[in-house]
Amino acid sequence: MNETNEEKIEKKKNRNKKPKNQEMLYVAYIFLGIFVCMIGYFVYFQTMVSSNVITSAYNKRQDTFADRVVRGDIVTSDDVVIATTNVAANGAETRVYPYNDLFAHAVGYASHGKTGIELLANYQLLSSHAYFLERFVNEVKEEKNMGDTVVTTLNYELQKTAYDALGDYRGAVIALEPSTGKVLAMVSKPDYDPNAINANWESISSSSDSVLLNRATQGLYPPGSTFKILTLLEYMREGNDLENWTYECTGSYTEDDVTINCYQGKKHGMVDLKTAFAKSCNGAFAKMGMEINNTEFMRTCNELLFNTELPIEFPYKQSSVSLEKNDETGTVMQTAIGQATTEVTPMHMALITAAIANGGNLMKPYFIDSIENYTGEQVKKYMPSSYGKLMTAGEAAVLTEYMTETVLSGTATALQSEVYTAAGKTGTAEYTTDKSKSHAWFVGFSNVEDPDLVVCVLVEGAGAGSTYAVPIAKKMFDTYYVNN
Amino acid sequence: MTNLIVELSKYALILLMALYTCMTFISFRMKTRKSSDYMLAEMTFIMLLLQFVAYLVLYLKLGEKEDMIYYYGFQALFMVLVTLLWRLFYKDIHNTLISNMCMMITIGLIMLTRIDVEKSVRQFKMIIIAMIVSMLVPVIIRKWKTCCNFDTVYGIVGILMLGVVLVMSATTYGANISFTIAGVTLQPSEFVKILFVFYVAGRFAKSTEFKDVVVTTIFAAAHVLILVVSTDLGGALLFFVTYLVMIYVATQKAIYCAAGIGAGCAAGVLAYNLFSHVQVRVMAWQDPWSCIDNEGYQIAQSLFAIGTGGWTGMGLGQGMPSSIPFVEKDSIFSAISEEMGGIFAVCVILICMCIFLAFFNLAMKVKNKFYCYLAMGLGTMYAAQVLLTVGGVTKFIPLTGVTLPLVSYGGSSLLSTLIIFGIIQGISLIIYDEEREVEKERNRLERDKRRKDREKEKQKQKA
Numbered sequence: 001m002n003e004t005n006e007e008k009i010e011k012k013k014n015r016n017k018k019p020k021n022q023e024m025l026y027v028a029y030i031f032l033g034i035f036v037c038m039i040g041y042f043v044y045f046q047t048m049v050s051s052n053v054i055t056s057a058y059n060k061r062q063d064t065f066a067d068r069v070v071r072g073d074i075v076t077s078d079d080v081v082i083a084t085t086n087v088a089a090n091g092a093e094t095r096v097y098p099y100n101d102l103f104a105h106a107v108g109y110a111s112h113g114k115t116g117i118e119l120l121a122n123y124q125l126l127s128s129h130a131y132f133l134e135r136f137v138n139e140v141k142e143e144k145n146m147g148d149t150v151v152t153t154l155n156y157e158l159q160k161t162a163y164d165a166l167g168d169y170r171g172a173v174i175a176l177e178p179s180t181g182k183v184l185a186m187v188s189k190p191d192y193d194p195n196a197i198n199a200n201w202e203s204i205s206s207s208s209d210s211v212l213l214n215r216a217t218q219g220l221y222p223p224g225s226t227f228k229i230l231t232l233l234e235y236m237r238e239g240n241d242l243e244n245w246t247y248e249c250t251g252s253y254t255e256d257d258v259t260i261n262c263y264q265g266k267k268h269g270m271v272d273l274k275t276a277f278a279k280s281c282n283g284a285f286a287k288m289g290m291e292i293n294n295t296e297f298m299r300t301c302n303e304l305l306f307n308t309e310l311p312i313e314f315p316y317k318q319s320s321v322s323l324e325k326n327d328e329t330g331t332v333m334q335t336a337i338g339q340a341t342t343e344v345t346p347m348h349m350a351l352i353t354a355a356i357a358n359g360g361n362l363m364k365p366y367f368i369d370s371i372e373n374y375t376g377e378q379v380k381k382y383m384p385s386s387y388g389k390l391m392t393a394g395e396a397a398v399l400t401e402y403m404t405e406t407v408l409s410g411t412a413t414a415l416q417s418e419v420y421t422a423a424g425k426t427g428t429a430e431y432t433t434d435k436s437k438s439h440a441w442f443v444g445f446s447n448v449e450d451p452d453l454v455v456c457v458l459v460e461g462a463g464a465g466s467t468y469a470v471p472i473a474k475k476m477f478d479t480y481y482v483n484n
Numbered sequence: 485m486t487n488l489i490v491e492l493s494k495y496a497l498i499l500l501m502a503l504y505t506c507m508t509f510i511s512f513r514m515k516t517r518k519s520s521d522y523m524l525a526e527m528t529f530i531m532l533l534l535q536f537v538a539y540l541v542l543y544l545k546l547g548e549k550e551d552m553i554y555y556y557g558f559q560a561l562f563m564v565l566v567t568l569l570w571r572l573f574y575k576d577i578h579n580t581l582i583s584n585m586c587m588m589i590t591i592g593l594i595m596l597t598r599i600d601v602e603k604s605v606r607q608f609k610m611i612i613i614a615m616i617v618s619m620l621v622p623v624i625i626r627k628w629k630t631c632c633n634f635d636t637v638y639g640i641v642g643i644l645m646l647g648v649v650l651v652m653s654a655t656t657y658g659a660n661i662s663f664t665i666a667g668v669t670l671q672p673s674e675f676v677k678i679l680f681v682f683y684v685a686g687r688f689a690k691s692t693e694f695k696d697v698v699v700t701t702i703f704a705a706a707h708v709l710i711l712v713v714s715t716d717l718g719g720a721l722l723f724f725v726t727y728l729v730m731i732y733v734a735t736q737k738a739i740y741c742a743a744g745i746g747a748g749c750a751a752g753v754l755a756y757n758l759f760s761h762v763q764v765r766v767m768a769w770q771d772p773w774s775c776i777d778n779e780g781y782q783i784a785q786s787l788f789a790i791g792t793g794g795w796t797g798m799g800l801g802q803g804m805p806s807s808i809p810f811v812e813k814d815s816i817f818s819a820i821s822e823e824m825g826g827i828f829a830v831c832v833i834l835i836c837m838c839i840f841l842a843f844f845n846l847a848m849k850v851k852n853k854f855y856c857y858l859a860m861g862l863g864t865m866y867a868a869q870v871l872l873t874v875g876g877v878t879k880f881i882p883l884t885g886v887t888l889p890l891v892s893y894g895g896s897s898l899l900s901t902l903i904i905f906g907i908i909q910g911i912s913l914i915i916y917d918e919e920r921e922v923e924k925e926r927n928r929l930e931r932d933k934r935r936k937d938r939e940k941e942k943q944k945q946k947a
Contacts, residue, residue: 021848023733024860028844031867035837038871039830041880046826050791058776059788061804140488 072147224429227338278410289336625910635686797825
């Protein structure tokens with residue numbers, strides 16, 4: 001009877017009413033929170049992630065850009081135009097490569113599919129960052145805008161040196177900057193003229209020399225003695241005493257009826273490990289191969305990117321090496337000196353060398369330095385990025401010391417110079433039963449204290465590494481220091 | 485000239501959309517009927533402008549010239565008519581929901597017309613039918629007060645429908661369960677959604693005693709389980725989330741919710757290990773690039789579309805939305821983002837969020853428990869669906885193949901969503917009925933009081 005009317009009303013309301021519901025508010029807030037998170041993620045994707053996603057060669061939308069943008073230029077880091085688009089009076093466009101074959105595999109081509117930098121930077125080449133007003137006016141006039149210029153990491157002088165030095169031989173030459181991963185030169189022979197892709201597509205694509213194959217990244221070769229770098233690294237990792245190690249070389253080494261000969265049967269005599277490495281004594285390394293643990297050895301090889309993906313944006317072949325626990329003596333010894341079934345690409349050997357030169361830390365190799373609009377204003381700069389450690393700094397230092405010895409007293413003495421110091425390893429890799437035929441290898445770098453340039457040379461079927469590959473490397477180093 | 489119009493229209497569309505989005509949030513604050521109606525008129529006007537600009541571009545870009553004009557005319561007329569009719573038939577409806585519903589349908593039709601005119605026309609016919617159905621729903625909700633008593637029927641019919649599909653259907657692409665009756669392809673799970681919410685709301689409105697909760701949970705779990713077995717992961721997730729929210733709000737016990745999340749996580753891990761199609765989805769989400777030719781294809785194409793479109797979009801008719809698999813269904817959001825731009829797409833999310841808020845707003849206002857749970861359950865279902873589809877195509881979460889309500893192509897999804905909107909509008913009517921009743925009650929009590937006061941005074945005077 002004492003209840004007020006208001007209370008009565010409240011009571012009546014409450015009969016059918018749910019209890020005061022704080023929970024509903026919580027749920028609403030949670031869902032609002034998720035909505036906001038999703039919008040946040042969308043904004044994050046558009047501003048941060050998308051530029052890396054849409055440049056993918058799988059993004060077919062890029063090709064529609066060609067209707068509205070004139071494909072931009074590709075230039076070297078020293079400002080030489082290596083690909084450009086000529087627009088005729090009637091609007092017909094032709095892609096022109098002023099240096100013909102010189103940059104063939106690096107720059108690639110843009111018709112009959114795309115390859116090389118033409119593929120890698122397709123999105124950027126077909127995007128225009130010309131001034132907004134100019135672009136708008138062009139849109140209105142229904143005229144095409146000028147695509148952006150792609151500044152590559154390639155260096156014209158080094159590329160030309162490599163190209164000329166390789167001459168008529170088949171093979172590949174790669175030059176890298178170890179501290180950044182910039183690819184300064186990449187030559188593969190035989191090659192083709194990208195200007196003639198349209199006219200001669202049939203003959204180029206079906207050529208028996210497979211001229212379209214980029215041997216620098218896709219050619220698989222036995223590594224020969226350059227592989228001794230890995231054998232030495234493993235030997236070191238298993239805690240062997242390198243300093244007091246000696247071996248009496250008689251020109252061959254026999255175990256279980258299998259004989260490994262030194263190159264041309266040369267007797268190296270009493271050698272320490274450094275000399276054995278510098279002079280590339282097969283017997284010594286075959287013996288080391290027998291001493292090391294096969295499983296551990298394979299683990300080291302895999303850590304150095306064998307049987308693994310390479311951090312490179314070009315199409316490549318995966319290097320392979322295999323050694324089982326109970327493999328025959330022959331296989332074990334052959335593998336230790338870089339023969340047997342082992343196959344590597346020149347790019348892979350260049351990357352291992354670059355890691356050694358950079359204190360064990362591998363920088364991801366890259367080809368595009370920056371993007372500019374067609375008037376030369378920078379739009380985007382690509383920064384070096386690290387792949388990770390392939391070995392410890394200590395291991396890299398020891399390998400560097402041994403590779404320096406190769407130049408001081410071993411198979412690469414031709415690299416001694418007033419201007420720079422150098423380190424490296426040669427290789428002479430047999431690839432048929434005909435022992436007189438071999439691929440010539442050299443991997444190495446200059447300015448040992450603070451390495452500037454990594455060079456990897458492979459000359460198919462030429463002969464000894466020290467005779468055919470080292471001189472090419474020398475020309476590369478010389479050019480580098482003349483121009484810097 | 486065409487280029488100029490297309491180029492300018494891009495910005496016009498974004499501007500109109502942004503304006504509309506602002507207005508839809510402002511419209512929540514409208515206190516009186518009159519100001520709210522005025523707002524509705526303004527928003528409809530903006531929507532019509534947007535529709536006009538979009539169809540102008542489509543007219544210039546696509547071939548079928550004359551037909552396009554008629555088609556546009558029909559659509560514009562239809563939208564105006566729909567808004568007017570809703571408003572005239574029911575004076576207590578939620579205005580913002582009406583204009584947002586029309587806006588979503590309009591955006592969907594623009595995008596569909598761009599992708600495939602034929603599908604767009606088919607969808608438009610479906611919209612007309614569904615809209616008529618939807619307009620009848622509020623009367624039913626308002627008059628049929630005993631609908632809360634049939635929970636057992638809803639539950640059993642729902643499970644039976646799902647079960648029949650599971651047995652009968654041939655599954656495609658690991659999801660998308662449907663069967664065809666007389667030429668019409670139906671996706672029963674779309675309608676079971678509504679039944680499910682009715683079932684759970686009915687049960688919880690009756691009792692939240694422990695043993696009743698257990699029975700309800702068993703029924704709900706049966707729904708989810710059937711969906712998982714028939715590989716409709718998106719559907720299963722929708723039902724699960726909705727149930728979780730409803731049990732939490734109804735029982736007000738966080739422990740149930742926590743237990744539910746725990747069980748959900750466990751079930752998720754189990755499903756991941758049991759079903760290969762779950763693993764495939766997760767793998768494609770984690771790294772679509774490594775399997776770009778197969779499992780990751782859809783998500784990669786979707787990201788290419790959104791990314792290449794950027795903030796302002798490629799312009800209508802200038803992108804490649806058709807390169808995305810299932811673009812008109814699962815990935816319509818990517819197509820919108822590609823051609824109309826990221827800003828426009830964010831506005832779409834905001835409008836969806838606004839619709840969700842309106843659902844919850846009504847749930848909080850309505851005094852009857854059953855209708856409260858109903859509105860909340862449907863709101864959760866809607867929000868979860870938007871989050872799953874948009875999150876899926878942006879790689880925020882794994883792709884589950886859920887449609888964007890009212891925007892995606894597909895009759896079943898459209899019809900069920902419009903029925904949901906009808907139910908919600910019915911609840912809006914009930915809120916006003918309740919208010920009027922309270923008002924009446926108050927007046928009656930006041931009259932009583934005055935009469936008693938007068939009698940007391942009379943007695944005093946006598947004394």
